[in-house]
Amino acid sequence: MIPDRIVIEDQTLRDGIQNETRLLTTEEKLEILEALIDAGVRRFQITSFVHPKKVPQMSDAEKVMKMVQKFKEAKFYALVLNKRGLQRAIQSGCSRVEISVSASNTHSIKNTGMSLNEAIGEMKEMLRAASEHGLKVRAGIQCAFGCRYEGKISEALVLKILEQQVSYNVSEVALADTTGMANPLQVQKLVSEAQDICENRSLFLHLHDTEGKGLANIFAALEAGVQCFDATVAGMGGCPFIPGASGNIAEEDLVLMLHQMGIETGIDLNKLVAVANHLREIFAKDFPGKVSKILNRRDIKCIL
Ligand SMILES: [Zn+2]
Secondary structure, three states, X not given: OOOOEOEEEEOHHHHHOOOOOOOOOHHHHHHHHHHHHHOOOOEEEEEEEOOOOOOHHHOOHHHXXXXXXXXXXXXXXXXXXXXXXXXXXXXXXXOEEEEEEEOOHHHHXXXXXXXXXXXXXXXXXXXXXXXXXXXXXXXXXXXXXXXXXXXXXXXXXXXXXXXXXXXXXXXXEEEEEOOOOOOHHHHHHHHHHHHHHHOOOEEEEEEEOOOOOHHHHHHHHHHOOOOEEEEEHHHOOOOOOOOOOOOEOEHHHHHHHHHHOOOEOOOOHHHXXXXXXXXXXXXXXXXXXXXXXXXXXXXXXXXX
């Protein structure tokens, strides 16, 4: 049955901006965050603790974690990909992390410098350490639906990694279509199998719209009972280590579709569109999100 309420994790200030060369100041990030909270967004992946030279946009991760402390109404997650990142997250007072590995050996090497086996070993140590420090953990698998370097990714491998993750103290899991290669039937199949493994833990889907199948994949996942999705305003984003990478599901496109289908999000669409406009202004470029462009026109109707 299709859920009547959906949780959206906003990743605009992490996945969304990480590939942009125009660096945002921490103050600019704060302004965007305040606007998103005002729009009703209550959950964020707000930064990642990665090497500042590799992803300069995330070099203020410590400052960002400090900045979000005052927002008690929302939950903030930070992405960590290795032990060093986890250590930095803990030291900066972060209480919620996503610990994520890639199911593609080649992507893992390019993204983290570790082979798949090394990354899984590191992941286990991180999951153990996070649990010891009482952190809330979302365990993620990148390239779960395909890889631009390797092509098909074995479903059995993804499910095996997932089994390893849930054997630790993990409260949520996330399957990421980092490359945007998933199709709706593939989503339904993998999600159904993953649900059996993650039992009562929330299953998030992190989808990219690279091949234009983003919202079709969302609908397929809704039919399979998925209630949690990642998105970025205006459909910004993409991994710096994936050739041809493009943006996430545009949050305002997702919210409009869900609202039209009678599914609650708690998010004010018009306020979200205002954030999308602001981002286009700051970066002085267009982004893929469609709905904000329609809603910016006062001369035509949209069914809200
Ligand atoms: Zn992503």
